Amino acid sequence: MEILVCARRVPDTSENEIQLNSAGNDIERDDLVYSINEPDNYAVEEALQIVAKAGGNVTVATVGTDEDEEILRRELAMGANHGVLLSDDSFSGSDGKGIATVLKGFVQKGKYDLILTGVQAEDGGAQVGGMLAAMLDYPFASLVNSIEVADGAKLRVGREIEGGNREMNEIDLPCVLSIQTGINEPRYVGMRGIRQAASLEVPTYGAAELGVDRVSVGDAAAKVKRDDYFVPALGKGAEILQGDNAEIAEKLVELMKAKGGLQ
Amino acid sequence: MLAGMLISANESYRGISLLSLTSLIQIIGLICFVYIVTKRMAPLARGERDVRFDRLWVRLQRLMKYWFGQWKHPRYRIAGTLHLLIFAGFLVLATRAFYLLIFGLSDLFATTGAIGRTYDVIADYAATIVFLAVSAAGIRRIVFKPARYTVPEKFGKGHKADAIFLLGLIALLMFSESLFEASRVAIQVQRGEVPEFLPALSLPWMLKEVLAAASTAMLWRLHFGAYVVDVLTFYFLLCYRPFGVQFHVETSLFNVFFAKLDRGTVKPVRWGVSDEQLDQVKSFGVKKFEDFTWKHMLDFYSCADCGRCSDNCPANAVGRPLSPRFLSIKARDYAFQHYPVFGDTESHVALIGGIYSADEIWSCTTCGACEEECPLLIEYIDKIVDLRRGMVDDGNVPKSIQKALKALESRGNPYGKLEKKKADWTKDKEFQQSCNVSVLNGGAPADTLYFVDSITSYDDRIQAIGRATARILAATGENFGILGAAEKDSGHDVRRFGEEMLFQVLRDHNTAAIKESGVRRIVTSDPHAYNALKSDYKDLPPVEHISQVIAREVRSGKLKLNHVESASNVYAYHDPCYLGRHNQVYDDPREVLDAIPGLKRVEMSRCRDRSFCCGGGGLMLFYEPQEDERMGVKRVQMAAEAGANVIVTACPFCMVNIEDAIKVSGMEGKMSAIDLAELVDEHLVRQRPATGDGDSDQHVLAHASA
């Protein structure tokens, strides 16, 4: 089975303190460490496990710049067969649809039975997978937490729905799936593997090679744009609530409702 | 072997020439033995290289101490004494046997010479003592059944039958030899010749007394029979030993001679392959049996199944899947099965998922109790690290450890905290009033570096230990500083968890930073960092642990200590594994405690090199073990049993584990823990009037008062 995993390089939430920059229009990026978006990593592990059983190849692609190449190398160190960087000046500033358009260009260059993405990125909208599927007219399933290769060109996939329940679906190949964390236990990629991957070849494709029309991607084509970043006013340290238990409990309920905690 | 071989070597009995008989048995026996040992050495020939022929003089001295001197045996009194006797007896009896083997029959041992006669007396007593000792050992096994010999179900059936069988054979050997002598003397008496001297109360002497009334014919039958039984038993044992635990009789000398010399270190990924060449190595670590070095394979053969290692293993004590004894026994059985004496060698099987489970190998805290105990100096930590290297190479790492390793890679500490916040512990307002810690970043140089390491820098409880250490260093007048953001985790446990390359990245970074700072010595309050800087890093200025600094400065008078604050407290010092066992710093911390006037101190029954691991440090804090209870809880109970209500430790990881354990075992209010540096800081006589009265960081430390 030929599997394509679409991945993305994001600031790592557990190893960064996300703060606004002094201008207040972006997050402070100076001291950030980046890594592959966690659900994408699960997707690559899943792909590796599938080809280990069913044979085939795993290709990992990302839309970005030279800086993003490092995640491709890491996934190559993990065991992926090919890493591909999709990069072009015209891609910069793309919204979700723009990214999906670029990916579509790459998909159509090859022949993939299965396309995986992570369900969502830290700074994303859980959208690229679904958009890519619709553009390709492939069936789609999101929040996938189990994949079973059935016979014929079909998969049996489980989706994570409310209450910890699992919705089982049968889906035809080729298809697009967005993968939820916890579907497997990703193998460790050590320093050694990363070093060795530093010398592997990672080709780059631009708009021309991908047959992507420049006007359909990038900042100009984007319909959804970030205006700024901000942090809603927060108190410092715990605000100790006063009153007797009943009063405090009431206040707390109001606070929780405001935070969306009471469903 | 038998002295004098009857009356004369040329005698025959019922037409069988004894010389021919002896020679035949001897030749066959020796050929078998050589064949068996050669087959046993086959996997060693396939094993990885090991460097064990260096520092021969040191090795010889250790051989004398540990092999000849049986140095570790008395740690278990009864078994140790029995073994000493058996070992000494064997050496005595074997002397003649070897001599005869090499030089053949000779006059040296002839019973008429002075040497021969003296030797005979010693040998007779030796045989008696061995006979009694193995009998006692057998009784111990059958009646008293010491717990450490039991084989847990998951590891197979018991080893008792085999043990009794072997003990029985040795007893038979002693008996038949004694009978041979006794019958000869009885024959001599009956013939009217001057009988050889048999020392009173020796086994041969007792048998001779019993045989006095027997007929000549009977005596000859017994004499000849004893001879044959003796020779056969001897050669049977010789050939049987390589099939079980008794192989240690032959291998122990070599195992001790080739034993590891450098405590606290970890073997390189491959001997003979430098760090720069590591990229060329195809596979890291031990994944299949043949990946072990030949010495490690020899270790497996040498295990005597005594169970002392597992008896002292804290992981085993709390029900983790690890039992060091069975790491050796299972590997030995694997070698026996896949490299049999009779039959063909079988193909390689992966060890993890085969004879070992991943959890078994991750369970080890590398405390070193097993290695400290083993009379044969079998090494465990290097094997565990090698097995972990193999798992890391295959990507088979527990999720929580992966998280920590990834944080170490991106941020240089396992918590994922920002580098620029590494020195934040020095910025506590109250602390800054009494002590200013400078960061060495190209400004004014300092003599001494305080290497803080990750947990002391970032954990808000443990930062108090950092502050106490800094105040102590300031009080000694040291010109010291810290590396701050330039300091990455020492990598001590990254290495011991098998991520060698990440360790090297951390090591190289820190080494460069330390060299650039120009310091002339290093002090740390973290025994793991201490061990790393001392044993894992190269070409650094001398390193000390803060307890050593305090001890020295108290002796010199530079540091003076006030009378103990709480006179009713009873303190017990817990030896951290990487300060105590691995680096043998036992006395300095105790000296410091005893220098506090009025301080009442008790020793736990498990102390010094028998200290019981708190649960592990470094990356072990991120591991989710399968266990019945926490090591820390056991340790806290030990302190309570010793009559203490305060545990003093000198390691931040011990502090975390012990404070946790105090809560878990519901002993809050009855037991508390304090770091040595914190305790000293509290009791330091200070030149300046009290600003920091030493209690500023004690917000969660409540000394239990009577």
Place this chain on the structure above:
Amino acid sequence: MTARIFAYIAHKGGVVDDSAAELFAAAKKIDPAASPTAVVTGMGPELDAVCENLRGSYSEVWKVASESLAYPNAELVRKALVKVIPAGSLVLVAHNHFGIDLGPGLSVKLDAAFVSDVMGIDGVEGNSLKVVRQEFGGQVSTHVSCDISSGAVINVRPGAFKPVESAAANGTVVDKSAEVGALTAGRRYLETIVAEIGDVDITKESVLVSVGRGIQEQDNLAIAQDLAEALGAAVSCSRPVVDAKWLPKSRQVGSSGQTVKPKIYLACGISGSFQHLAGLKGNPFIIAINKNPKAPIFQVADVGIVADVLEFLPELTNKVREAKGAHASR
């Protein structure tokens, strides 16, 4: 604003999902003058009951009934919606497991923009819809502009929009089933596997009631469990509780336990050790309840209550139930 606003409403067993009112409120935030149209798919009397219910708040309810839509399969629902939704419309969908499945692909097929997980709406300026989203697990918020000139699919965060008082609409139900016709898709629903009881994945929970040593005894866990049930949350814990074997390891939050990213974290009787807090990521709203005013947890919590957990939690559970009771009987 001339674009029509639609709200796709989910339902189960004939009962309308809470999101119906929230989407209505969101629509009003986009355009206070708008009369959003509800769209529902399904079949049979259950669907009819739902339409009847929605008539009370929506002025128009479009019913799409089809055998194939008996179970809400996003692939099929998308195909149905594409057939009936006019070009240039705004379609609101709740951002949950269904909305994630439906929204993005729908926006492509409608050739409309797509904005995900919207938690605030500031209004429309010309052709631009101004919304508020969060990123990095909620640690920062962003103002986002969405070009709605060719329509948009907007996934709305559940619970972000308070239902507004709507005058009883007495709306009409329009049957659009015929326009949809036969539907097939490359994905077919098979069955739903219900989670085993006690089989909780705390890393996926958005509200956690976390207990520590302050709960004192295993029996007192029931107090925490009650609160969790009332909140629709799960119970997690710190390490001592697992060590004491009161809860399984899978419930432990910490550096040697699970890493959780809830929106709300109630730390009940937890001192707030470094190792424990290391398992708490993102930017949860931390409520700390501890009888020790000096407990380190108060330094990291947003709101603190100095009280005995055993006394306070039952009180809180009561108030939560009251609040929910009021909500349900609206």
